[in-house]
Amino acid sequence: MSDVETQTAPSVPVWPVMTVAEAHARLTAPGERFEIEEKVIRGIATRTWKNAPPTLRDIFLNGRTFKDREFLVYENDRATFESFARATIALAHQLQADGVKKGDRVAVIMRNLPEWPVAFWAGILAGAIVTPLNAWWTGPELEYGLADSGTKIAIVDDERLERIQDSFGALPGLEKVYVPRLPGEPADPKVRRLEDVIGKVNDWGRLPDRPLPDVPLAPEDDATILYTSGTTGKPKGALGTHRNMTSNIMAGGISASRNFLRAGLPLPESDPHKLPQRVGLLVVPMFHATGLSANLSPNLNSGGKIVLMRRWDAEQAMQLIEREKVGSTGGVPTIAWQLIEHPAREKYDLSSLTSVAYGGAPSAPELVRKIVETFPASQPGNGWGMTETTATFTSHMGRDYENRPTSAGPAAPVGEMQIRDPADGKTVLPANAVGELWVKGPQVVRGYWNKPEATAETFVEGWLRTGDLARLDEEGFLYIIDRAKDMLIRGGENIYCVEVENVLYDHPDVMDAALVGKPHKTLGEEPVAVVHLKPGGTADEAELQAFVRSRLAAFKVPVQVVFLPEMLPRNANGKIVKTELKKLFEG
Incomplete structure (x- = not known):
């Protein structure tokens, strides 16, 4: 998501005034913000964003430039960008003191708490491959994720601690577990209270200003393992690089800019330091690619405020939207439907909402119309992506979405899509023919962790075989028809x-x-x-x-x-x- 994403483009009599290809050509031209350059990555020529942050550490540093702006809000806890940075650096140094070296795995398993992004970026700054595990998993499922990834240090909340502590004996490689907000003292010697390292959220600003750990990081270095599942039924770890993660920063922004150009309007200011702060209510889990790559990272990069909830409740969400002047929310269609249909909706001032976007689940075309009717100042949006594409691959919003409500939108211009014959996996089918969707781009992860056979089957010469049955129209808009995978x-x-x-x-x-x-x-x-x-x-x-x-x-x-x-x-x-x-x- 970008800073122009929530600036609504006024309607004009003639629309669109240019094609998607024409808009992308202008936006990606030499010298432009979204300029594209080709790089050879693991032997494959790949279009990349020239001006994207090189690594997740650069996203962290960009966030710190917003200093005293509020970054994280959770119940009575509030953290500025500077206090978040100090807590993150403190934990990163502790991880190094615990023996974390570049390439070691650090797991994050907790609900959406302010400590979640601190744990994630601390691992990144220490050079670890950060492994967010699904907080909804059962104890045996979490044990599998910790064992499969070879996690050395885990940062978990008290609910997840209860689920994994019986597995400690089966996880000899798990050396230490940090737990925020732990009631009482730790019962196991390898468990430590996170507050002993970084203190409580509202006190993070009092931590000393320390230098970043001296760990060299490059765009093609491994950064994350996000678990998905396969037809074998066992989760697979999608191994993502820094470039995979940072590519989302530009993918969301160009969608909004494209909308302005197609409406015949000048591009708005894009420097986040010169714009009012964007406020988002994040209700999808940060352990998902959507929550991490398409929400948390872009907000940190561009100075956006993130409002968190302990668990989703539609009326509590409306209270937060009114109180915090939230501009964007969503994640999955469920969220939009519950806001629209809630009987108490008229009690709250939701006029600050300018974006209700979602993905990750099939949505009814009528939802687009309902969003426009219910929140007149808001643009509906959706998109398509997978864990293996580090979230956003196509994006769709505003007028384009209203006109093609069954589409997931076009790919960002660094991305390529093909519809291939499922029988041979090679024959590229013409526009509007239904076949298997294959995609390529800098956001496609490099493979599955320790699963060479699954990697070879799914990742072919730079292309990702998605398993989705789909079609592309003449202008490159994607329509997901069904899932080939079970x-x-x-x-x-x-x-x-x-x-x-x-x-x-x-x-x-x-x-x-x-x-x-x-x-x-x-x-x-x-x-x-x-x-x-x-x-x-x-x-x-x-x-x-x-x-x-x-x-x-x-x-x-x-x-x-x-x-x-x-x-x-x-x-x-x-x-x-x-x-x-x-x-x-x-x-």
């Missing part, structure tokens, strides 16, 4: 069907099981299961739901279970025909 998305959370199915098969009464997505207005889709029991099996819906809940995160639990008296329908290859099963949940 996966559904519930309110922005990826659910890989095989993982839930494997748990159902572990139940002694289950003979046959399949998970499919049932359309849901606000969540996009929900997981529902179809099961055939073994002879004499007596398990009911509640028992199977409880069985899954005991082993997997709550968002993966089927909201409904349908029992069939016979085996599930299969095709000639023996695969379950899920299109038939979805019909059970229609209407």
